Amino acid sequence: MSVTQGISGSGSATTAPGAPTAPGAPTAPTALSAEYAARAAAVIPGGVNSPVRAFGSVGGTPRFFVRGSGASVTDADGTEYVDLVGAWGPALLGHAHPAVVEAVQQAAANGLGFGASVPGEYELADEIIRRMPEVELVRLVSTGTEATMTAIRIARGATGRPLVIKFAGHYHGHSDGLLAAAGSGLATFGLPGSAGVTAETAAQTLVLPYNDLAALEHAFQSHPGQIAAVITESAAANMGILPPDPGFTEGLIRSAHAHGALVITDEVLTGFRAGSAGYWGIERETMPDGLRPDLFTFGKVVGGGLPLAALGGRRDLMEQLAPLGPVYQGGTLSGNPLAVAAGLATLRNADATVYDHLAAAADALAVEVEDALTAAGVAHRVQRAGTLLSVLFGDYPVAPANYDDVLRQDTAAHRAFFHAMLAGGVNLPPSAFEAWFVSAAHDDRVIGRVAEALPAAARAAAAAQAA
Numbered sequence: 001m002s003v004t005q006g007i008s009g010s011g012s013a014t015t016a017p018g019a020p021t022a023p024g025a026p027t028a029p030t031a032l033s034a035e036y037a038a039r040a041a042a043v044i045p046g047g048v049n050s051p052v053r054a055f056g057s058v059g060g061t062p063r064f065f066v067r068g069s070g071a072s073v074t075d076a077d078g079t080e081y082v083d084l085v086g087a088w089g090p091a092l093l094g095h096a097h098p099a100v101v102e103a104v105q106q107a108a109a110n111g112l113g114f115g116a117s118v119p120g121e122y123e124l125a126d127e128i129i130r131r132m133p134e135v136e137l138v139r140l141v142s143t144g145t146e147a148t149m150t151a152i153r154i155a156r157g158a159t160g161r162p163l164v165i166k167f168a169g170h171y172h173g174h175s176d177g178l179l180a181a182a183g184s185g186l187a188t189f190g191l192p193g194s195a196g197v198t199a200e201t202a203a204q205t206l207v208l209p210y211n212d213l214a215a216l217e218h219a220f221q222s223h224p225g226q227i228a229a230v231i232t233e234s235a236a237a238n239m240g241i242l243p244p245d246p247g248f249t250e251g252l253i254r255s256a257h258a259h260g261a262l263v264i265t266d267e268v269l270t271g272f273r274a275g276s277a278g279y280w281g282i283e284r285e286t287m288p289d290g291l292r293p294d295l296f297t298f299g300k301v302v303g304g305g306l307p308l309a310a311l312g313g314r315r316d317l318m319e320q321l322a323p324l325g326p327v328y329q330g331g332t333l334s335g336n337p338l339a340v341a342a343g344l345a346t347l348r349n350a351d352a353t354v355y356d357h358l359a360a361a362a363d364a365l366a367v368e369v370e371d372a373l374t375a376a377g378v379a380h381r382v383q384r385a386g387t388l389l390s391v392l393f394g395d396y397p398v399a400p401a402n403y404d405d406v407l408r409q410d411t412a413a414h415r416a417f418f419h420a421m422l423a424g425g426v427n428l429p430p431s432a433f434e435a436w437f438v439s440a441a442h443d444d445r446v447i448g449r450v451a452e453a454l455p456a457a458a459r460a461a462a463a464a465q466a467a
């Protein structure tokens with residue numbers, strides 16, 4: 001399918017008024033971003049409210065953004081970029097999509113929140129269940145971290161067991177028990193885990209290599225009756241993109257269930273993004289009847305860019321939550337009406353046409369990247385999971401299977417590539433371990449702008465690899 005036109009109403013990349021620097025220019029002013037970064041660093045640790053925003057692993061001046069529209073973002077110095085970060089996932093329809101902005105404005109005009117239920121909460125739950133029939137009840141929270149933390153609490157409450165299995169390189173947010181060998185910012189900054197997590201808490205999480213069913217079975221046999229749940233990203237997307245090997249998800253569910261443990265599938269990043277029903281929606285097609293995870297977690301897209309996440313799954317498990325059951329979870333802002341309105345507007349506008357468009361845009365982008373890196377002789381792999389992609393630099397004759405494989409990538413080549421793309425007007429995640437995001441506004445023209453920046457970036461990566 002062609003991506004000739006951004007989906008209508010999504011405000012594809014335009015040159016905003018106010019003398020922005022032409023994308024593709026070799027250099028761009030960064031004086032205001034640098035000034036703001038210094039002011040932020042004076043009052044905020046590292047100048048950022050989430051470490052992944054820092055340019056720690058790539059160096060240079062992190063850009064402060066003042067505007068986003070469709071597929072583009074504009075920094076404080078007026079430079080416009082094609083955006084492939086997508087707010088780290090939520091911007092499925094593109095930045096400032098008119099339907100989402102209008103829904104939020106209307107909700108705001110009616111009051112910012114009441115500490116009581118609003119109709120949009122069950123409407124959003126209905127929308128999630130419509131796409132994911134495995135989800136029988138939904139609870140709305142504010143962050144993906146809360147969603148996974150609560151899912152694990154339910155698993156422990158329901159099974160009466162203490163231990164949880166996670167996979168190395170998977171990221172499930174920043175709750176104490178899930179930070180060991182985590183991807184995302186911890187991978188980016190080379191942290192094996194976090195200080196401040198007690199040894200007792202850390203000991204309750206078993207970390208296993210991804211895509212290794214023998215290791216999983218061995219863990220179950222070594223801890224009989226002790227493992228409450230296995231939590232897994234439905235396709236790993238926080239150590240770059242690394243989808244499960246064929247048969248891994250099926251084997252994982254079978255093994256967990258055979259040992260009385262639950263399966264929590266974390267779709268915070270992939271949910272309603274990798275495909276209309278997340279990555280599970282893709283895997284479900286080939287799964288034997290009735291084989292399914294027990295709990296799912298969602299975030300990012302489901303909140304349309306405002307702080308909202310969700311968990312859901314089997315009715316009997318979700319009914320463990322207070323006020324029905326003994327597992328406690330709460331939140332002043334849970335189900336906030338603005339966030340609910342943004343999530344609903346996003347999901348309601350994300351129809352089959354949007355997902356076809358996202359797939360075509362990701363395919364077109366992958367081809368451009370592949371061609372440019374191959375032409376420049378850069379050793380690399382383009383990694384895919386549904387509409388998500390990432391680029392792994394280095395020699396990978398065989399596809400990577402786990403975190404150890406990914407950790408030996410060539411981060412110097414990534415750094416050179418990242419900065420050349422930024423100079424060429426393309427905003428990529430400032431990390432070799434993060435996914436690239438397209439939106440409904442990434443049309444042929446936008447992909448063409450990325451293609452223009454690619455040859456110089458590929459040459460820069462090649463030079464770094466040769467050094």
Ligand SMILES: Cc1ncc(COP(=O)(O)O)c(C=O)c1O
Nearest residue numbers: 143144145171172173266268269
């Ligand atoms: C798979 C996954 N789970 C959980 C989270 C945590 O979500 P949040 O940052 O909203 O707490 C993330 C964030 O990137 C994620 O990618």
Ligand SMILES: NCC(=O)CCC(=O)O
Nearest residue numbers: 050052088184237238434
């Ligand atoms: N893929 C990792 C993230 O999206 C993290 C976002 C954040 O912690 O700010």
